[in-house]
Amino acid sequence: MSTKHSLHKIDTHFEELSSGVSFMGKLVQSQLDRIVEALNQDQEIELISMDAVERQINDEEVRIDLACKAALAKFTPTASDLRFVLGVSKVVGHLERIADEAMKIAEGTADVKDRVQDLTERSELLSSFLQLLCHCRDQLQASLNAFALNDAGVAQVVIDSDAAIDAE
Numbered sequence: 001m002s003t004k005h006s007l008h009k010i011d012t013h014f015e016e017l018s019s020g021v022s023f024m025g026k027l028v029q030s031q032l033d034r035i036v037e038a039l040n041q042d043q044e045i046e047l048i049s050m051d052a053v054e055r056q057i058n059d060e061e062v063r064i065d066l067a068c069k070a071a072l073a074k075f076t077p078t079a080s081d082l083r084f085v086l087g088v089s090k091v092v093g094h095l096e097r098i099a100d101e102a103m104k105i106a107e108g109t110a111d112v113k114d115r116v117q118d119l120t121e122r123s124e125l126l127s128s129f130l131q132l133l134c135h136c137r138d139q140l141q142a143s144l145n146a147f148a149l150n151d152a153g154v155a156q157v158v159i160d161s162d163a164a165i166d167a168e
Contacts, residue, residue, distance in 0.1 A: 009074075010071075010077075010081065013067070013070075013071050013075070014071070014081070014084060016067065017067055017068065017071070017084075017085070017088045018088075020063065020064040020067065020092070021088055021092060021095070021144075021147060022148060023060065024057060024061065024064065024095050024096075025095055025140070025144040025147075027053055027056060027057050027060065027099070028057060028095050028098050028099045028102070029137065029140060029141065029144075030053065031050060031053055031054070031057075031099055031102040031103070031106075032102055032133060032140065034046070034049075034050060035105060035106050035109065035133055036130065036133050036137060038109075039126055039130045040130065044110065045106045045109055045110060047103075047106055047110065050102075050106055051103070053099075054099055054100070057095070057096055058096060058099075060092070061092045061093065061095070061096040064088065064092045065093075068085050068086075068088055068089045071085050091147060098136075098140065105129060105133065108129070109126065109129055112125050112126060112129075113126075139158060139161065139162065142158045143155070143158050
């Protein structure tokens, strides 16, 4: 009876971790979507609203990381549970870093628009940003799908296609 109760608590805790990763991933995707949309429409990127979402992403990372530590402290995880918790901890760190990089790209885009006077050069730079961002956004979506599905095959496809981003 008590084992069944404990398993339910662990399952609930792990579901909350998964939901947290999904929520955080959606926040990061929204940041990338904002930049892509602004570039596609030749609009200014609203850095203030992006900064507010960035703070929310940072808070979410801290919350999920604390939940991972709590899971390790409260429960005696099996090897697969331990891998899951450690994986979640790594994923949220990477998502937070992606969000940081998205902010840098947004700021860099604004800087290019301000500093590069030659319209052809500016257009080429912004087009390169857009192409890279779209590729990164697709990779992020595929990664989050692999995580949600717990599908190593999908994850391997993402890893293999990462070379294309590095080449850009």
